[in-house]
Amino acid sequence: MPQGSFGEIRAFNDFTALGSDVTVVAGVNDLPGGQGWSFIGVNEGTVAEIVDESGGVIQFTTDTGDNDNVCLIAGKFDPSKGPVSFEARFKCPTVITRQAVYAGFSETMALGTPVMPAEFATATMSYNGSGGMLGLVWDPDATTNAWKAVCGDGGAVSGSDNYGANGTDASDAMVADEYDIVRVNLYPSGFGEVWHDEELVASGQTGLTATDLVFAVLMIENRSSANEELQVDYVAAKGTRDWTV
Numbered sequence: 001m002p003q004g005s006f007g008e009i010r011a012f013n014d015f016t017a018l019g020s021d022v023t024v025v026a027g028v029n030d031l032p033g034g035q036g037w038s039f040i041g042v043n044e045g046t047v048a049e050i051v052d053e054s055g056g057v058i059q060f061t062t063d064t065g066d067n068d069n070v071c072l073i074a075g076k077f078d079p080s081k082g083p084v085s086f087e088a089r090f091k092c093p094t095v096i097t098r099q100a101v102y103a104g105f106s107e108t109m110a111l112g113t114p115v116m117p118a119e120f121a122t123a124t125m126s127y128n129g130s131g132g133m134l135g136l137v138w139d140p141d142a143t144t145n146a147w148k149a150v151c152g153d154g155g156a157v158s159g160s161d162n163y164g165a166n167g168t169d170a171s172d173a174m175v176a177d178e179y180d181i182v183r184v185n186l187y188p189s190g191f192g193e194v195w196h197d198e199e200l201v202a203s204g205q206t207g208l209t210a211t212d213l214v215f216a217v218l219m220i221e222n223r224s225s226a227n228e229e230l231q232v233d234y235v236a237a238k239g240t241r242d243w244t245v
Contacts, residue, residue, distance in 0.1 A: 003241075003243040004241075004243075006241065007240060007241050007243070008238055008239075008240060008241070009077065009238060009239045009240065009241055010036065010236075010237075010238045011035065011036025011037055011074035011075075011216065011235075011236065011237045011238070012035055012036065012234070012235070012236040012237075012238075013031060013033055013034070013035040013036070013037045013234065013235055013236075014033075014035075014055070014056045014233075014234045015031075015032065015033060015049070015056035015057060015058040015232065015233070015234065016033065016055070016056035017032050017033030017034075017056075018032065018049055019031075019032025019033070019049065021046060021047065021048040021049070022046065022047045023044050023045070023046055023047075024039070024040075024041040024043075024044050024045040024046065024047065024063075024070060025044070026112060027040065027111065027112055028040050028073075028111055029041075029047075031047075031058075031072070032047075032049070032058065036074050036237070037072055037073070037074045037235055038072075038073055038074070039060065039070060039071060039072050039073065040070075040071050040073060040111055040112070040114050041062070041063075041068070041069055041070040041071060041114070042063070042065075042067065042068050042069045042113050042114065042221075043062075043063035043065055043068045044063045045060065045061050045062045045063045045068065045070050045227070046060075046061045047059070047060055047061075047070075048061070050231060055233060056233070056234075057231055057232065057233050058231070058232050059093075059229055059230070059231045059232075060072075060220065060229070060230045060231075060232070061227050061228070061229050062099075062220060062221070062222050062227050062228050062229075063222075063227060064222075064225060064226060064227045065222065065225060066222055066223070066224060066225050067221060067222055067223075068221070068222045068227075069114060069116070069219060069220060069221035069222065070219070070220055070230065071109070071114040071217060071218070071219040071220075072088075072217070072218040072219070072232065072235055073109060073111075073114075073215050073216065073217055074215065074216045074235070074237050075213070075214060075215040075216050075237065076213035076214060076215055077105070077213065077214055077215075077216065077237065077238075077239035078211070078213055078239060078240070078242055079186045079187065079188055079208075079210045079211075079212075079214065079239070080188050080210035080211045081188070081239065081240040081241065081242050082188060082239060082240025083185060083186065083187045083188070083239070083240070084105065084185070084186050084214065084216075084237070084238070084239040084240075085183065085184070085185050085186075085236075085237065085238050085239075086103070086104055086105055086135075086182075086183065086184040086185075086216045086217075086236070086237045087181070087182065087183040087184075087234075087235075087236045087237075088103055088181070088182055088218045088232065088234065088235045088236065089179050089180070089181045089232070089233040089234050090103075090179065090180060090182075090218065090230060090231060090232045090233065090235075091176075091177060091178055091179045091180060091230075091231050092174065092176060092177075092220075092228070092229060092230060092231075093176065093177045093229050093231050094176060094177070094229060095176060095228070096138075096140065096145075096173075096174045096175065096176050097140045097145070097223075098140060098222065098223050098224045098226055098228055099140070099220050099221060099222055099223055099228035099230075100116060100119060100120075100137070100138060100139040100140065100141070100220070100221045100223055101137070101138040101139075101174070101218075101219065101220050101221075101230070102116050102117050102118060102135055102136070102137055102217060102218070102219045102221075103135055103136050103182040103184070103217070103218050103219075104117075104133065104134050104135015104136055104150075104182070104184040104194070104216075104217060105132075105133060105134050105135060105184060105186060105214040105215065105216060105217065106129070106131065106132075106133045106135070106214060106215050106217050107129070107131025107132045107133065107153075107212050107213065107214050107215070108128070108129025108130055108131035108133075109129075109215045109217060114219065115128050115129065116128060116219060116221050117129060117133040117135065117150075117152075117217065117219075118133060118135070118137050118150045118152060118167075119137070119139055119141070120137055120139040120141065120142045120148060120166070120167060121139065121141040121142065122141070122142065122143050123142070123143055123166060124166060125137070125148070125150060125152075125157070125165065125166045125167050127150075127152035127153075127154075127155050127156055127157065128155070129155070130154060130155060131153065131154075131212060131214075132152065132153040132154075132158065132206075132208040132209065132212050132214065133150065133151065133152050133153070133214075134150070134151050134184055134186055134192045134194065134206055134208065135149075135150060135182075135184050135194065135217070136148065136149055136150070136170070136182045136184070136194055136196055136201065137149075137150050137167060138174050139223070140223050141223055145173055145174070146169040146170065146173055147169070147170035147172070147173065147174065147180075147196050147201070148166075148167030148168060148169055148170070149163060149167060149168040149170065149194035149196075149201040149202035150163065150167045150168075150194075151163035151192060151194075151202070151206045151207070151208070153207060153208055153209075158206055158207040158208055159190075159192070159204060159205050159206040159207040159208070160207075161204065161205075162192075162202060162203065162204025162205060162206070163192075163202050163204070163206070168194075168201055168202040169201075170196040170197075170199065170201045171196075171199055171201075172196065172197055172199070179233065180196065180197060181195075181196070181197050181198065182194075182195065182196055183195040186206065186208070186210075186214070187210075188210050189205075189210070190205050190206050190207065190208055190209075190210055191203070191204065191205055191206070192204070192205075192206040192208070216235075216237035218230075218232065218235055
């Protein structure tokens, strides 16, 4: 018997609602237009509208310290109730060698001082937090820079037959001032998919527990003592409502 008319949960922001430039403060901040997305950050940083591009684009600038960050966040979503999907279109407008980016799902996320779900340094992926994650990582601390699909749980790789312990490389790298599109899908069966620019980077069973709730996350973090920029065209996430509670 139907429980209501809105079984699908959607969080989508195209950033066409103009807002005043704001400073990131401790805790969760509202975004212009909202639409199910907020942002948090380590140290201050700023948020500003980009008015010389069409379609609504917003820029997040971190503070100047090493490991300062800004995180767009929505959720939580329950993969056991139906597929959950994340998609975002974004770019780093000036440099690509001083900031890490994570895009996808994460069970663990500190809402006061967010931490990158996964980080890649030299040739090793680190899985932060105690929860599950599925997404795409760019980290210039790598010896060889590449977008990497990552799946982890409990501080270690998960679904290692399908997602390598040190990630799975995408075919294309990040390019300064060029948009990337990332899409991540996680199904009730535990099957997952990570896409970059319409190419499938990695897929298969994740080993994640489908009943674990996850945030949708798009995050930038400094890798040097300089403020870095992330321009976002849109962020989207969707899942299925839990009618049992």
